[in-house]
Amino acid sequence: MKHQEAALVCFSGGQDSTTCLFWAKKHFKRVEAVCFTYGQKHSQEIEIARKIAADAHVPFQLLDVSLISQLAPNSLTDTSIVMDEDKPADSYPNTFVPGRNMVFLTFAAIMARSKGIFHLVTGVSEADFSGYPDCRDTFVRSLNVTLNLAMDEQFVIHTPLMDRDKSEVWELSDELGVFDLIRTQTLTCYNGVPADGCGHCPACKLRREGLEKYLNRKKK
DSSP: OOTTSEEEEEOOSSHHHHHHHHHHHHHOSEEEEEEEESSOSOTHHHHHHHHHHHHTTOOEEEEEOGGGGGTSOOTTTOTTSOOOSSOOTTSOOTTOOTTHHHHHHHHHHHHHHHTTOOEEEOOOOTTSTTOOGGGSHHHHHHHHHHHHHHHTSOOEEEOTTTTOOHHHHHHHHHHTTOHHHHHHHOOOOTTOOOTTOOSSSHHHHHHHHHHHHHHHHHHO
16 A cells, blocks of 8 residues: 555545544545435435545545435335334345445546546445445455456555454544544434434444443453
8 A cells, every 4th residue: 555645435424434534544645535425314424424524634525326215225215114223134134225335436436537546445344233245345356356347447445444343443443543533523323313323223233332342342
């Protein structure tokens, strides 16, 4: 990784992508952020992302990919669907938006290429509670190859959180000096409640359990 090179971060204003934003600022001389509106109910995240990027002096761009909300029913974009609070035993939770990360990274790569940027950063993790298929390392590696073939370029997709559980994501934010910012200013909650969130949606449960685990480990 060359410090003088630039990176584009897929940025939502949540815990994971904000941690990745500051990870990128540590490793790259120039960092930009792209945020996506896709019909999500918790759309407040967009303004939170915009503010965090501005405060960090990171150029911010919003892309509209709301077409994705018309393609498959899910509880993040459809207000008529009651959100799963726990993962079903035999399937993904209804918070899964099929193809979302594929679309995000594809559009990010197209935009990055126009800016002469070939490093992409995303906060996906295999340790995510849901096991979403588009958070797996095999998917990211496959898409990386596909993007390179599609545009005849050499993109590198960085996934600094891939092998970290939520407690380790909190630990990384602490190492980067942004623990308090992420705890108080980000929006992870699927119900659109900033900071500690609603406390009962899957994202809030995961965030809180990770925080408690990290703080307990830090005391030892």
